[in-house]
Amino acid sequence: xxxxxxxxxxxxxxxxxxxxxxxxxxxxxxxxxxxxxxxxxxxxxxxxxxxxxxxxxxxxxxxxxxxxxxxxxxxxxxxxxxxxxxxxxxxxxxxxxxxxxxxxxxxxxxxxxxxxxxxxxxxxxxxxxxxxxxxxxxxxxxxxxxxxxxxxxxxxxxxxxxxxxxxxxxxxxxxxxxxxxxxxxxxxxxxxxxxxxxxxxxxxxxxxxxxxxxxxxxxxxxxxxxxxxxxxxxxxxxxxxxxxxxxxxxxxxxxxxxxxxxxxxxxxxxxxxx
Amino acid sequence: xxxxxxxxxxxxxxxxxxxxxxxxxxxxxxxxxxxxxxxxxxxxxxxxxxxxxxxxxxxxxxxxxxxxxxxxxxxxxxxxxxxxxxxxxxxxxxxxxxxxxxxxxxxxxxxxxxxxxxxxxxxxxxxxxxxxxxxxxxxxxxxxxxxxxxxxxxxxxxxxxxxxxxxxxxxxxxxxxxxxxxxxxxxxxxxxxxxxxxxxxxxxxxxxxxxxxxxxxxxxxxxxxxxxxxxxxxxxxxxxxxxxxxxxxxxxxxxxxxxxxxxxx
Numbered sequence: 297x298x299x300x301x302x303x304x305x306x307x308x309x310x311x312x313x314x315x316x317x318x319x320x321x322x323x324x325x326x327x328x329x330x331x332x333x334x335x336x337x338x339x340x341x342x343x344x345x346x347x348x349x350x351x352x353x354x355x356x357x358x359x360x361x362x363x364x365x366x367x368x369x370x371x372x373x374x375x376x377x378x379x380x381x382x383x384x385x386x387x388x389x390x391x392x393x394x395x396x397x398x399x400x401x402x403x404x405x406x407x408x409x410x411x412x413x414x415x416x417x418x419x420x421x422x423x424x425x426x427x428x429x430x431x432x433x434x435x436x437x438x439x440x441x442x443x444x445x446x447x448x449x450x451x452x453x454x455x456x457x458x459x460x461x462x463x464x465x466x467x468x469x470x471x472x473x474x475x476x477x478x479x480x481x482x483x484x485x486x487x488x489x490x491x492x493x494x495x496x497x498x499x500x501x502x503x504x505x506x507x508x509x510x511x512x513x514x515x516x517x518x519x520x521x522x523x524x525x526x527x528x529x530x531x532x533x534x535x536x537x538x539x540x541x542x543x544x545x546x547x548x549x550x551x552x553x554x555x556x557x558x559x560x561x562x563x564x565x566x567x568x569x570x
Numbered sequence: 571x572x573x574x575x576x577x578x579x580x581x582x583x584x585x586x587x588x589x590x591x592x593x594x595x596x597x598x599x600x601x602x603x604x605x606x607x608x609x610x611x612x613x614x615x616x617x618x619x620x621x622x623x624x625x626x627x628x629x630x631x632x633x634x635x636x637x638x639x640x641x642x643x644x645x646x647x648x649x650x651x652x653x654x655x656x657x658x659x660x661x662x663x664x665x666x667x668x669x670x671x672x673x674x675x676x677x678x679x680x681x682x683x684x685x686x687x688x689x690x691x692x693x694x695x696x697x698x699x700x701x702x703x704x705x706x707x708x709x710x711x712x713x714x715x716x717x718x719x720x721x722x723x724x725x726x727x728x729x730x731x732x733x734x735x736x737x738x739x740x741x742x743x744x745x746x747x748x749x750x751x752x753x754x755x756x757x758x759x760x761x762x763x764x765x766x767x768x769x770x771x772x773x774x775x776x777x778x779x780x781x782x783x784x785x786x787x788x789x790x791x792x793x794x795x796x797x798x799x800x801x802x803x804x805x806x807x808x809x810x811x812x813x814x815x816x817x818x819x820x821x822x823x824x825x826x827x828x829x830x831x832x833x834x835x
Contacts, residue, residue: 329657441677449672452665453720455649459621461641461673503659507704509678512659557658 300532309418309538311426313524316481316494319433321517322440323478324499325509326471330451333496334382335372335472338389339479340491342368345392347413347488348399351406357413358425362480364392369476373469377454416487416539418528429481436474436481443470448509485524486539493539494520497546504553519549571635572596573728573760574620576786579629581612581619588627589615591784597762599727602754603788604771605764607781613764614650616781617730620762621647634727641673646726648717650733650764658704662697662716663688665705669723691722695749711742718750729754729761735770743770750774768795769816795819 300306327336343361350360368388375381400410412420440447450457450464458464475495482494502516527541575596582588589612597603605613618624619631622638631638633645655665670684680688692701697715700708705716714734721729731750735743747763751774754761765771768778768791778794780787782803787794794800795817800808804821811818818825 329659331656442675445672445674445676445678448678449668452655452660452668453649455652456647456669456720457672459618459623459640459645459647459649460643460669500657503657506659507661507702508664509660 300529304423305419305421306528306532308421308423308426309528310525311423312418312421312429313485313528314521315426315429315433316485317498317521317524318517319436319478320482320494321498321502321520322437322513323475324495324520325502325513325516326440326444326447326451327475328496328499328503329448330468330471332372332472332475333492335385336475336479336495337492338372338385339365339368339472339476340483340488341389342392343476343480343483344413344488345395345399347483348396348403348406348410351409352399352403357406357409358428358480358484361413361483362477365476365480366473368392369472369474370469373472374465376465376468412487413483414487414489415537416483416485416490418485418538419531421484425484429484432477432481436477439470439474443467443474444509447471486542490539490543493543493546494524497543497550498523501546501549501553504550504557523549571599572632573599573601573634574762575632577630577632579619579631580627581615581624582627583615583624588784590781590786592629593784593786594629595779595786595788597760597779597788599760600754600758601776602751602761602774603763604768604775604778605762605781606768606771606778607766609766611781612784613766613781614732617647617732617762617764620730621645643724644727646721646724646729648721648729648731648734651713651717651736655706658706660705661702662705662708662719663692663701665716666692666701666720666723669720687723687725688719691719692716694722694753695719710738711745714738714742714746715749718746718753722753727759729759730764731761732764733766734763735765735767740770744773747771747774768819772815772817791817 327333343365346360346364347357351357372385375384400407446462446467450462450467454464479491482491486493498519499516501519502512506512506515523542523545527538527545530541531538577594579590579593580588581590607613619626620633620638622640622642633642666688667680667684670680670688692698695715695718697719700712700716705713734746738746747770750761750763763771772791775791777788777790780794780803783805785803787799787803795810797808797810800810800819806821809820811820
């Protein structure tokens with residue numbers, strides 16, 4: 297009897313989902329904790345312009361995507377907490393999609409790949425790409441371990457962290473670079489438009505279900521990897537797109553965690569004041 | 571040696587008008603000082619200067635006998651609560667622990683010593699039983715206790731608290747003031763307690779530092795909160811009215827200091 301693991305593309309897809317799920321779960325935890333999910337969403341859209349632009353001049357779309365996201369990540373990190381930040385990010389996001397559209401207009405041969413960039417194509421990942429994803433993932437996780445302590449402090453109490461000597465702008469800029477690379481990885485699985493499904497849904501679910509940072513990160517990673525694995529299996533059985541299943545399972549997990557919270561009598565947030 | 575001393579200090583945000591101009595005062599160790607003034611009077615700016623986060627344009631600041639330096643572990647600081655944490659994943663103890671060694675690089679695993687320090691600080695504010703609950707689910711008064719506990723990490727020699735009374739009702743305001751007063755006395759350290767309201771503080775303060783019109787006046791409550799002193803500070807006639815143990819500061823029949831109404835911050 298043949299199983300889905302008899303196919304090389306399925307094995308590669310499982311490897312890629314494992315690697316990317318771990319990274320997205322860990323980075324996503326801090327992204328949600330810091331309230332920067334919109335910035336993460338924007339980085340992936342900037343990546344779209346990078347991917348199509350790179351395709352236009354004959355470079356690897358993944359390289360273009362990663363480079364554009366990292367540059368945007370540095371920009372967002374340096375913007376800091378200033379007013380109108382979300383407006384600025386939103387405008388750059390829109391501009392990037394516009395640019396991506398223009399690049400596609402000049403390079404129509406890329407149009408078939410554009411859907412893959414937008415919605416992901418995990419079943420088309422080669423072993424070579426898996427290795428690249430794995431190496432980048434190791435770098436991201438290593439860097440995250442290095443900055444996690446000041447990052448957590450600066451996320452929870454930025455003014456106090458600054459007073460205690462934490463280089464707050466440097467730490468948040470480094471973090472946005474990690475988010476950018478993690479986003480570029482997640483795009484390989486779920487695409488530009490659905491990055492939230494891997495970066496945000498598992499992390500937000502974990503933040504509802506856990507107490508303490510290490511437990512939260514662990515659950516976030518397990519959820520992201522688990523959702524991706526189940527989605528791959530469902531995609532194999534149903535022949536429906538993997539990205540569809542990832543978004544569906546991510547949303548279900550988030551909704552279920554909300555209900556679990558209520559049944560534990562915790563309520564979403566007891567907010568008796570501004 | 572004084573806890574904090576300003577000598578002819580001018581502070582600016584880079585704008586045309588300085589926030590504080592040629593201000594001198596000294597706060598002795600162990601004093602409980604109310605730092606008062608309307609919103610925008612420069613209270614937070616003054617705290618940031620003491621923390622070494624902004625340099626004075628002129629004059630000298632001394633903190634526990636030394637010039638202010640960023641990362642000074644002898645200062646306990648509670649910033650104004652700007653954002654409320656909405657995720658239940660962070661409990662009180664997680665929050666307090668994030669400040670213990672939070673400036674070091676690496677993975678956030680607390681050592682036994684750091685955990686002990688965090689629990690000691692939580693016990694000192696009577697929040698030991700709140701520590702395991704999610705911060706997002708605590709009431710305003712409970713959350714302020716956790717924030718004060720975080721400020722106590724590192725056994726500070728000076729405590730700077732920025733608007734701890736904001737959005738608390740009168741009963742919780744009293745609890746917080748009495749708590750901070752008791753901590754200051756027990757540790758024998760100076761407390762600079764920032765508030766835009768004088769009345770809740772009357773029960774505890776030794777002296778007040780009143781900021782207005784880029785100037786400062788320091789002294790006992792009756793010395794500083796008086797018509798002549800505040801008129802000189804603001805450069806315009808000010809009346810101070812005392813009714814039933816409460817103080818109202820009025821200029822042209824408008825209350826200068828928000829005693830009765832809530833301001834946005």
